[in-house]
Amino acid sequence: MMRRHLLPSSTGIRGRDCGRKYSIFRACSIGAKTPIATFNLKKTNLGYYQQSLRQQHHDANNNRLLPRMSIERASRLFRTVDDEGRALTSQDLTRHCYHLATFGEKQLQLNAYAKLLSLDEILEQASKSDERFRRGCPKSILDGIPVTIKANIAVGKWWEMPNAGSRILTHGKGNATVATTHIDEIYESDIARRLLKQCGAVLIGITNMDEFGMGSLGINNGLHNTLGHDLCEGRQHKSNHSPTYNPLPWIHRISLMTSGTEPNAAGDEHFLKQIMTSTPENPHCIEDKNALENLLEEIQEWTRGCNIFEETEHEKSRNKSSTTSPLLSPGGSSSGAAVATAHGSSLLSIGTDTGGSLRLPSAWTNTVGFKPSYGTWSRYGVVSYASSLDTVGFIAGSMECAKIAWDCLQDDSGRTTEINDWNGDVCRDQTARIYHNHDDRDLQSKPRPRSESRSKPLESIRIGIPSAFSLEECPPFISRMWSVGAHHLRNVGGATLVSIPDSKVSSEWVKLSCAAYYVLACAEASSNLSRYDGVRYGLDLDLDADVNIPTFDENETNKFPELSEMNALEERISATRILGFGDEVQRRVLAGTSVLSSDRFHSHYEAAAMVRARLSRSLEAVLRSSTIEHNDERVNGGDDCEKVDVILVPTALSFPCVLNPLFEDKDSMTEGMDSTMAFANDVMTIPISLGGFPSVSVPLFPACCGEHKKIASEEEFDGGKIVGLQVFGHRGSEDIVLKVASLLDGDSHPVIS
Numbered sequence: 001m002m003r004r005h006l007l008p009s010s011t012g013i014r015g016r017d018c019g020r021k022y023s024i025f026r027a028c029s030i031g032a033k034t035p036i037a038t039f040n041l042k043k044t045n046l047g048y049y050q051q052s053l054r055q056q057h058h059d060a061n062n063n064r065l066l067p068r069m070s071i072e073r074a075s076r077l078f079r080t081v082d083d084e085g086r087a088l089t090s091q092d093l094t095r096h097c098y099h100l101a102t103f104g105e106k107q108l109q110l111n112a113y114a115k116l117l118s119l120d121e122i123l124e125q126a127s128k129s130d131e132r133f134r135r136g137c138p139k140s141i142l143d144g145i146p147v148t149i150k151a152n153i154a155v156g157k158w159w160e161m162p163n164a165g166s167r168i169l170t171h172g173k174g175n176a177t178v179a180t181t182h183i184d185e186i187y188e189s190d191i192a193r194r195l196l197k198q199c200g201a202v203l204i205g206i207t208n209m210d211e212f213g214m215g216s217l218g219i220n221n222g223l224h225n226t227l228g229h230d231l232c233e234g235r236q237h238k239s240n241h242s243p244t245y246n247p248l249p250w251i252h253r254i255s256l257m258t259s260g261t262e263p264n265a266a267g268d269e270h271f272l273k274q275i276m277t278s279t280p281e282n283p284h285c286i287e288d289k290n291a292l293e294n295l296l297e298e299i300q301e302w303t304r305g306c307n308i309f310e311e312t313e314h315e316k317s318r319n320k321s322s323t324t325s326p327l328l329s330p331g332g333s334s335s336g337a338a339v340a341t342a343h344g345s346s347l348l349s350i351g352t353d354t355g356g357s358l359r360l361p362s363a364w365t366n367t368v369g370f371k372p373s374y375g376t377w378s379r380y381g382v383v384s385y386a387s388s389l390d391t392v393g394f395i396a397g398s399m400e401c402a403k404i405a406w407d408c409l410q411d412d413s414g415r416t417t418e419i420n421d422w423n424g425d426v427c428r429d430q431t432a433r434i435y436h437n438h439d440d441r442d443l444q445s446k447p448r449p450r451s452e453s454r455s456k457p458l459e460s461i462r463i464g465i466p467s468a469f470s471l472e473e474c475p476p477f478i479s480r481m482w483s484v485g486a487h488h489l490r491n492v493g494g495a496t497l498v499s500i501p502d503s504k505v506s507s508e509w510v511k512l513s514c515a516a517y518y519v520l521a522c523a524e525a526s527s528n529l530s531r532y533d534g535v536r537y538g539l540d541l542d543l544d545a546d547v548n549i550p551t552f553d554e555n556e557t558n559k560f561p562e563l564s565e566m567n568a569l570e571e572r573i574s575a576t577r578i579l580g581f582g583d584e585v586q587r588r589v590l591a592g593t594s595v596l597s598s599d600r601f602h603s604h605y606e607a608a609a610m611v612r613a614r615l616s617r618s619l620e621a622v623l624r625s626s627t628i629e630h631n632d633e634r635v636n637g638g639d640d641c642e643k644v645d646v647i648l649v650p651t652a653l654s655f656p657c658v659l660n661p662l663f664e665d666k667d668s669m670t671e672g673m674d675s676t677m678a679f680a681n682d683v684m685t686i687p688i689s690l691g692g693f694p695s696v697s698v699p700l701f702p703a704c705c706g707e708h709k710k711i712a713s714e715e716e717f718d719g720g721k722i723v724g725l726q727v728f729g730h731r732g733s734e735d736i737v738l739k740v741a742s743l744l745d746g747d748s749h750p751v752i753s
Contacts, residue, residue, distance in 0.1 A: 065248070065366060066255045066284070068344050068397045069093070069271055071404045075141045077268060078133050086133065088272060090126035090144030094202050096275040097146040098122055099283040101204060101345035104247065107281075107296050109303040111244045112339035114151040114223070115159055116205040122146075125202040132200065140408045142348070143200030148207045148340050149192060150351040153392075154381035156188035156196075158203050164383040165211040166222040168538045168580025189381020190432075191350055191392050191409075199408050204346055207336030208244050211582045212529070213354050213385040216678040217657065218244035218335030218361070222582035243659050244335040245303070246328035246365060247343045248722075253295055257286045302327055303661060328656040331361035334395065338365040341395045348405050349395045354386055355517050356651075356685025358393045359697035363651035363724020366699045368402045368745065369395050370738075373731040374692030377409070379431035386524040387431075389517075389689055399698060399745035403738050456494025461740060463489055464622060464644035466500040468507040469684065471653065478650050481723040485700050485744055486648055493743045498644050504622050509615040510687055516615075517686040518588075518679060519595050519608035526592030529585070534576030535569070541576055616691035623647070623693075623730040645733070646740050650684055651697040651724030688728045694737050695728035698744045 077088035129144035152164035163169040211222035337349035338361030353371040362369030377392040396402040532538035595604040657673040
């Protein structure tokens with residue numbers, strides 16, 4: 001019934017999107033010759049952020065951003081006791097993070113949160129953590145640390161129903177509350193239990209996302225979040241969308257208003273002073289009130305569209321081009337998680353990664369995005385999008401924080417006094433796979449006997465540089481920084497760089513991976529989302545009373561006779577899905593339904609599965625396994641010694657695109673990048689997701705290796721550009737991946753901490 005209604009609606013795919021979108025799927029049909037590399041990604045404009053920073057690129061403060069509190073520092077301060085008591089309590093830190101969150105939502109208009117817990121709820125959790133520290137028995141190094149969780153993950157009593165950014169999962173009439181007899185019976189995900197109950201972290205809020213994880217720019221949220229986004233008096237927004245905004249332009253402006261310690265030199269006193277004097281109106285402790293007020297007025301004008309355009313005509317408003325707009329996309333679909341971490345209101349943000357949903361936002365927001373091997377953490381309690389690709393991961397502020405989170409969230413590791421008391425003797429569910437044997441991890445952590453001592457941390461590591469990922473669309477600056485990062489790992493870390501030729505990992509499979517991904521992901525989404533029909537799950541609509549339910553006019557029924565033949569049940573299902581799903585979700589469900597049809601299944605779906613298998617096998621063939629047996633071969637020689645431990649590639653082929661919230665059409669809202677270009681932008685992350693490999697994206701600056709001294713051209717060097725590089729390895733090799741990536745972050749940055 002649903003397919004019968006949805007298929008005729010394919011004309012709802014607008015104009016140019018229709019042809020170009022389906023060209024992606026045709027690329028996976030047998031014999032197709034439409035490579036993903038034909039999309040031109042070099043048109044993306046850096047906009048205001050790039051121009052303003054280029055004008056100041058000789059300024060020493062050019063790379064300066066606000067220092068962030070780290071997990072290690074916070075945990076150490078929790079344990080530090082002086083004559084006046086503990087130096088810092090979880091209640092102090094979480095109250096400060098709450099101030100940052102409310103400031104970001106109401107003043108900076110970031111729209112990072114789908115739900116922000118009340119201060120009382122946050123302090124209730126923090127007080128329990130402080131009590132554990134007073135007794136000397138914290139649960140883990142994450143105990144008392146403020147964290148956030150993505151809106152497609154169930155968190156139990158703190159949010160009764162995860163809505164995944166979709167209206168169809170909001171409470172309908174007659175379903176205002178969750179039917180439960182006890183608060184502990186509310187659905188809770190596996191990862192939320194690990195983080196909040198086992199590790200003792202404090203939940204600050206639920207982060208925004210693209211609807212069901214479908215999107216790469218943070219503009220496809222199916223709900224209109226009004227927190228801090230009131231409409232301007234006398235003017236109505238033309239769009240029902242509430243995009244999430246990248247905080248880096250505002251953070252850069254705020255950093256120039258603050259005085260004193262440089263970010264890389266910020267010590268305990270700096271953070272303690274800021275935390276203790278923090279207020280909801282000024283959590284950054286800016287002394288120049290006039291400068292702050294002017295900044296906030298400018299933000300209000302850009303995000304609301306009030307008083308910044310004297311002309312009201314559509315054409316005149318377009319004159320405010322991307323070269324002057326400071327509103328940038330944070331990437332998606334985990335847009336809120338990246339923004340919360342980048343702004344500092346969360347020290348760790350849990351999310352999901354399907355085709356780059358954690359790594360792309362981290363590359364665009366100066367954070368670290370980590371996706372472990374597929375199935376490392378159970379998907380129990382995660383709203384499904386593409387089940388064979390969805391992977392639970394996180395975004396952290398630095399590689400140090402990422403390593404701590406990885407260690408703490410592993411089974412029976414990272415906890416100081418308590419063990420897994422809720423799932424310790426129960427086998428892991430079917431959505432989780434065991435890649436890590438803790439005895440093996442202990443063996444791997446011990447130094448192997450060597451004839452001579454190693455003076456550099458990566459001397460035994462071989463890093464692959466695949467020619468297949470050197471696509472024509474990669475901008476010269478990103479290619480340059482890719483080379484800079486690789487040589488930094490060799491010169492500073494002592495790693496061996498190995499070129500992987502096209503004969504081992506074919507560029508054709510990499511180019512086709514994007515097409516294969518969207519065929520497979522849309523097909524799985526069509527199946528997973530079929531349950532939201534208003535009968536079993538979804539909105540509870542009153543077809544007679546709800547005036548917002550769409551109806552079909554005579555022209556539509558004449559064009560599609562099937563619409564006039566629907567019975568009452570089919571009409572209900574149709575209305576529920578039209579009203580509940582956003583444009584992008586409908587588009588992908590339609591595409592998935594199409595590729596699963598009998599006349600396209602063999603030419604599209606099976607071809608996409610073949611591309612996935614061949615690409616995964618080619619990457620497996622060049623990567624060393626993480627098992628102890630293969631590690632012995634690495635030392636003693638053998639076939640495995642010719643392989644590489646990790647592979648280094650860029651995270652994205654573009655920089656953050658400019659957003660214009662005044663336009664309803666998303667192609668107009670995103671300057672320089674339409675929906676099809678956004679699809680193609682994932683071509684660097686998708687091959688890793690198709691193979692289920694662990695990957696981490698790390699921000700890299702030109703200053704990190706002194707490269708600004710080697711690049712003479714002002715046009716080529718812009719200290720404000722942040723390039724994300726991702727390191728990935730064989731399934732189960734997270735420890736090696738994190739070790740290599742750590743050298744691209746941390747102390748190697750002389751300006752950015």
